[in-house]
Amino acid sequence: MVNPSASDNYFRFFGLEPQFNIELSALDQAYMAIQKEVHPDRHARGSDAEQRLAMQMATFANTAFQTLKNPIQRGLYLCKLHGVDARLETNTAMPAVFLMKQMEWRESLEEQEDDLNALEALADEVNNAKRETLSEIIQAIDVAKNYERAAELLRGLLFIDKFALELDDAILALV
Known part of the structure; x- marks a missing residue:
C-alpha cells in the first residue's frame, strides 16, 4: 500500500519535485x-x-x-511549505499599478457590457495578464525561491481569476 509516511508533503506523496511548474499529466498518472x-x-x-x-x-x-492541480492552490501550498502564509483573508494590499489595472478592467466591463467584441478583447487582455502572472510565479518560486513575492503574485492571480469569471458571465449573457 501507499507509504503513509510520505503523506506529510503532497509532492512527495505523488513522487513529484516540489515546484510550481509541474507536469499535470504526471500528477494525473500518480493520482x-x-x-x-x-x-x-x-x-x-x-x-x-x-x-x-x-x-x-x-x-x-x-x-x-x-491542491496540486489548481495553480493558485499549488502556489499557496508551496509558499506554506517554505514558511510563507499568503494571509489571503487579511492581506489585500496590492501594488498601485495592479489596482489601477483592476479598476480599468472593471470600468471597461461596465461601459461595454453590451459589446461582445469589446468584452472578448478584454477577455484576451485578462488572459494575457493571467499568463504573465503565472510566468512570474514560476520565476518567483522555481527560480528565485522568493516565496514572499510569490504570495503577492498569487493574491493578484486570485483577483484576476475572479474578474475573469465575471467577464465570462458577461460574455455568456450576450451569446
Missing part, C-alpha cells in the same frame, strides 16, 4: 495509480484498520490532487 491502490473495493476483505487506512489515504490523495 490514478494511488487511487487504484487505496480504493476501498481493494480492501473490502481487509481488517478494519486496513480499511480505515485505505480510506484515509484515498481522502488524502483527493485533497493533495485537488
Whole structure:
C-alpha cells in the first residue's frame, strides 16, 4: 500500500519535485495509480484498520490532487511549505499599478457590457495578464525561491481569476 509516511508533503506523496511548474499529466498518472491502490473495493476483505487506512489515504490523495492541480492552490501550498502564509483573508494590499489595472478592467466591463467584441478583447487582455502572472510565479518560486513575492503574485492571480469569471458571465449573457 501507499507509504503513509510520505503523506506529510503532497509532492512527495505523488513522487513529484516540489515546484510550481509541474507536469499535470504526471500528477494525473500518480493520482490514478494511488487511487487504484487505496480504493476501498481493494480492501473490502481487509481488517478494519486496513480499511480505515485505505480510506484515509484515498481522502488524502483527493485533497493533495485537488491542491496540486489548481495553480493558485499549488502556489499557496508551496509558499506554506517554505514558511510563507499568503494571509489571503487579511492581506489585500496590492501594488498601485495592479489596482489601477483592476479598476480599468472593471470600468471597461461596465461601459461595454453590451459589446461582445469589446468584452472578448478584454477577455484576451485578462488572459494575457493571467499568463504573465503565472510566468512570474514560476520565476518567483522555481527560480528565485522568493516565496514572499510569490504570495503577492498569487493574491493578484486570485483577483484576476475572479474578474475573469465575471467577464465570462458577461460574455455568456450576450451569446
